[in-house]
Amino acid sequence: MRVEGLLQGKAVMITGASSGIGAAAARLFAAEGADVVLMARRKDQLAAVARDIAEAGGRATVLAGDVTDPGDVERVVAGAVEAYGRLDGAFNNAGWATAGTPLHETDDSVFERVIDVNLRGVWHCMKYQIRAMLAAGSGGSIVNTASVAAVLATGATASYIAAKHAVVGLTKAAADEYGGQGIRVNSLVVGSTLTELMQQVLTDIPALEEPFVSRSMQKRMAEPAEVAQAAAWLLSGRASFVTGTALPVDGGWTAR
Structure with a gap:
């Protein structure tokens, strides 16, 4: 029996693709046979990810943009359809968080920024992605990055917890x-995942590593590629009867 890649022949859009989980997903999805469209604000870093994919024999299109801008999202979705003729899947992974302050001391501008990126960004993406999928008439699959903060009060800022619950x-x-x-x-x-941002946080505040690790049953943080693997499966036909779920990729954190 011939076994093809999980995403063979699919066109998939990835947000937050310039680093961390998004960059890992871009490389993995391409390796699994997808044509990928990479979206983030940092065009140079997107280009570096696209070069890696091309050197490995994959196809990637760079379309820089900000998920908080609906015009940018509409443009990127249209660019995906123009590049590959359709949009079969999307991994809405862009996010932003800050160590922040207690709720009563949090500035409204911080609250708005957290909501803009983590919630409105997903809203904008799904709005235009679903339109493209409906126009094509062949269905599709979307995966949104939430967090353990979507189901638990984790100690993250209240605005971040609220945004991820909403996702x-x-x-x-x-x-x-x-x-x-x-x-x-x-x-x-x-x-907790060992992204570039997380590694910088741990460099600045080493004491945070213990609580990030101890809540996992596996007593470690995830590698970005481990999260990307779960997204790839959900986007693939092998998850054909899975929808509406919030799939834990947390080392057992939320099982307790």
């Missing part, structure tokens, strides 16, 4: 609305 709710609502039209929508409940 899970938005995912379930979209899954319900479009399931009959062949579009699956799922989210990932991601635990």
Whole structure:
């Protein structure tokens, strides 16, 4: 039996693709046979990821943009369809967080920024991605990056916890609305992950490593590629009867 890549022949859009989980997903999805569209604000870093993919024999299109700008998102989705003729899948992974302050001391501008990137960004992406999928008439699959903060008060800022809870709710609502039209929508409940940002945080505040690690049953943090593997499966036909779920990729953090 011939076994093809999980995403063979699919066109997939990835946000937050310039580093961390998004960059790992871009490389993995391409290795699994997808044509990928890379979106983030940092064009130079996107170009570096695209070069890696090309050197490995894959195809990647760089379309820089900001998920908080609906015009940017509309342009990138249109660019994906122009480049590959369709949009089969999307990994809405862009996010932003800050160590921040207690709720009553948090500036409104910080709250708005957290909501803009983590919630409105997903809203903008799904709005235009679903339109493209409906226009093509062949269904599709969307995965949104949530967090353990989507189901628990983790100690993260209140605005971040609220935004990630909302991402899970938005995912379930979209899954319900479009399931009959062949579009699956799922989210990932991601635990502490060794992204570039996390590594910088641990360099600045080494004491944070212990709580990040101890909450996992596996007593470690995830590698970005481990999260990307879960996203790849959900985007693939092998998850054909999975929709509306919030899949934990957290080393057992939320199982307790």
